[in-house]
Amino acid sequence: MLVVISLLATAYFARDVILPIVLGFLLALTLSPLSRAMLRIRIPHVVSAIALVSATGLLILAIIGGTAGTIAVWSDELPLMGAEIREKLSAMSDAVEEVRAASKEVEEFSGAEGTTPEVIIKQPGLLDSAFDTFTQIGATLVVTLVLATLLLSSGELFYRKLVQAFPTMSGKKRALATVYNIERQVSRYLLTITVINSTLGACLWLYLTALGMPNAYVWGIAAALLNFLPYIGGFIGTMLVGAFAIVHFDTLGYALLAPLGYQILTGFEGQFITPWLVGRRLSMNTVAVFLTVVIWGWLWGIPGALVAVPFLVVFKVFCENFEPLHTVGIFLSGDETAEAPEDASRPLPRQ
Known part of the structure; x- marks a missing residue:
């Protein structure tokens, strides 16, 4: 602790x-x-x-x-x-206005009993x-x-240094196989997720452009970035797109088509595209994902929330390939049980 x-x-x-x-x-x-x-x-x-x-x-x-x-x-x-x-x-x-008025009356009543000094902090200029x-x-x-x-x-500099650090041949083979496995899985996952999110942003851009939404490309970029936040990102994007659609479209019914399309696209991507391309091998525990996003968002703000899931994937793959932490890797996995670390007797993957 x-x-x-x-x-x-x-x-x-x-x-x-x-x-x-x-x-x-x-x-x-x-x-x-x-x-x-x-x-x-x-x-x-x-x-x-x-x-x-x-x-x-x-x-x-x-x-x-x-x-x-x-x-x-x-x-x-x-x-x-x-x-x-x-x-x-x-x-x-x-x-909502009635509740706000009642809250204001309660504040005025509590403030009438005594005065509380106000501390004004001068903020830096814009x-x-x-x-x-x-x-x-x-x-x-x-x-x-x-x-x-x-x-x-x-290139292969770090791998050569790693091999030189282990005295025995079995240790060299196991360390090299573990590092290759981690690097291969994580790099493929990150590249695949980046391509999926970029494609989602492009699809949303085209959809909002067809609806007549101004500056639709901005929402496409925002959707691609927010999709790195599982569960939370789709909800935030839907609410923001819905709010701006209500402002720019005349009728409420037509404005709701924008968040509805956003939700359909992200739902289709999350339920079918990502599981099909990424596979079950890198499925994640939803509770662990949510807590990771919350913790890193609290620590580093928006950048921390965006890198939380990729960082968790790196840590999960490392735990699965490092035998003393294999139990942690199983806990971080989804419904499927994490695979055992690769045997050192297997031939090393060719890079």
């Missing part, structure tokens, strides 16, 4: 250092199947690493540049949007906050991309 508390405290206070390192390793694992495929056509690891990470960085910058202006406009229009939503849902909000946020995001992005480039360009 002391070790767990110490790790959580370290992760909380060292977020700015640990987060880009975690993102760098996850990005390297995601791109490693592509790097190995490029090696088969005789493209060196260094060249493929620079090309893949550069393409990823340009894609991230394009997404940020394409959505930042729209999100800034939406943030300025939030009060007007809220008033319009309340007006269109006035019949449903009467009960320009300072924006500059700090931009600097933090930029530093995280740079460290992530540089670390991923170094990891991908190193």
